[in-house]
Amino acid sequence: MMIAEHSLVVLDSDPTHVKLTRGDVGTVVHVYKDGKGYEVEFVDGGGQTVALVTVGANDVRPIKAGELLHIRTTA
Secondary structure, X not given: OOOOOOOEEEEXXXXXXXXXXXXXXXXXXXXXXXXXXXXXXXXXXXXXXXEEEEEEHHHEEEOOOOOOOOOOOOO
């Protein structure tokens, strides 16, 4: 299943970026090769970009109804 641009996704793998952790929520900003990869932006509560990463289709999943977002600091 291809995830559309501007969709919220959950990082569902161990991240390569130091400021990210599994379970972080980001927004798809670009779809590569019919959904084989995605460019995902992760922002903080103030709207500042924390990370912009390219991930494979198996590294993220769509956020589901009923899932609760969680707050943490990146420090």
